[in-house]
Amino acid sequence: MKTKNEIKKVALAYSGGLDTSIIIPWLKENYNNCEVIAISGDVGQGTELDGLEEKAIKTGASKLYIEDLKKEFVENYIYPTLKAGAIYEHDYLLGTSFARPVIAKRIVEIALAEGCDAIAHGCTGKGNDQVRFELTIKAFAPDMAIIAPWREWKIKSRDEEIDYAEAHNIPLKINRETNYSKDKNLWHLSHEGLDLEDPANEPAYRKPGFLELGVAPEDAPDKPTYVSIDFEKGIPVAVDGKKSGSVEIISTLNKIGGANGVGLADLVENRLVGMKSRGIYETPGGTILYHAHKVLETITLDRETQHYKQQISLKYADLVYFGQWFTPLREALDAFVDSTQQTVTGSVKLKLYKGNIINAGVTSPYSLYDEAIATFGEDDVYDQNDSKGFINLFGLPLSVKARMNNKKQ
Secondary structure (H helix, E strand, C coil): CCCHHHCCEEEEECCCCHHHHHHHHHHHHHCCCCEEEEEEEECCCHHHHCCHHHHHHHCCCCEEEEEECHHHHHHHHHHHHHHHCCCECCCECCCCCCHHHHHHHHHHHHHHHHCCCEEECCCCCCCCHHHHHHHHHHHHCCCCEEECHHHCCCCCCHHHHHHHHHHCCCCCCCCCCCCCEEEECCCCEEEECHHHHCCCCCCCCCCCCCCCCCCCHHHCCCCCEEEEEEEECCEEEEECCEECCHHHHHHHHHHHHHHCCCCEEEEEEECCCCCEEEEEEECHHHHHHHHHHHHHHHHHCCHHHHHHHHHHHHHHHHHHHCCCCCCHHHHHHHHHHHHHHHHCCEEEEEEEECCEEEEEEEECCCCCCCHHHHCCCCCCCCCCCHHHHHHHHHCHHHHHHHHHHHHHC
16 A cells, blocks of 8 residues: 555545535645546436536546446445345435445546546545445455545534635535535435534424425325336336336436425434434435335235345345445345345335325235235135134243243242
C-alpha cells in the first residue's frame, strides 16, 4: 500500500453533495496536488446528477465518470434482498445499505483501470457507509489505499463544511436552515439531522419540500387505489397486468405508492459503529413490493420453509446493513433463498389508502392453500377424529413430565 507522499492519482466517490464537493479541493491541498478522478454511480438519484460534470471539473477534478448502475442495482442487489425478505430491525428496507456495494464495486473497477493510487470517500467516521464502501474495496482491491477525509481533517461539523465551501467558492444546493443529510436513489430517500436528531420531534411530513417521493398520509386521496403485482420465482414482472423492466416497475410503484402516502418509516436504528441514530425513510414502491411478496409466500411456501426463511431474513438484513455483501455467507444464503422462490409465482392485489396497504386478493398456480381442506363447511377430505391421536402424540412429552412431577409431589 502506498504512502501519502506516493499518492499521485485518487479516485473519489463523488455525489456532488456537501461532503464530496469540498473533498476535491481538500485532496489537492493535502495530497501534493494529486489528480482527482470523480466517479458517480447513477442508482436513480435523478436530477441530483444534473450539472455534476461541470461542478466536478470546476472544483478541481480532472474528469468525471457517471456510471448508469440502475438496472444492476435493482436486479443484483434489490431483488435478492427482496426475495430474502430482509428488513433491518423490522422497519428499514435497506435503501442506502445495498446501494453502497454496487457503487463501490464500480469505483474500484475504474480506479484500477485508471491506475489510481488510492480511493477516497466522503463517509463520516460515525456512520455505516464507511464500512460498506471500504469492505467492498477490500473485496476487490485489498492493497488499495483508502482516504477518508472525515477521519483526517479538522472539520467537525456540517456548518464547518459549509464554511469551507464558501471560502473556496464551491456552489451548494443547500443552506444552513435546510441542511438535512439526505440519500436518494431509485429505492428510497432518507432524511437525517437538524430537528430529526431529537426522537421527541414529530417529522414535518406536511412541510413543503420535506417529502420528495410522496405525500403525507392525510394528504393522500380519499378514495383507495388498487394495484396488482405479478411475480415469477419471487421477482416482480408486471404491475396491473403490464409487463415492464425492473427499473420501470419500481419507478411505477414509487409513483402509485407515493401518491397514496405509502412507505414512510420513522425509526431509531442501531448503527454498526455502536450508536443509535434517528432517520426518516421514504420507500413507497419498495414497501408495496415487500408486502406483496410476503403475501404471495403465505400461499406458496410450506410451513417449515416459511418459518425457517424468517430466520434467514434477519441474518441477511444484518449482512446487508453491515456492508458484508461480498461475503461467502451472503452468497450461500442467496442459494437457499433462490431455492425457496421456485414456486413464488402468482399475482397479488393490494388496496392502498392513506398510507395503509390492505390485502385484496392473491392467486398462484403453486398455491398450497386447499379450500376443500380448510373449509368450515362439510368436507370429505379431512377426518377431524384424526386430531385426537395427533394431539396425544404431540403432547406426550408434557404428559410424561406432568406424571413425573406428580410422583415427586
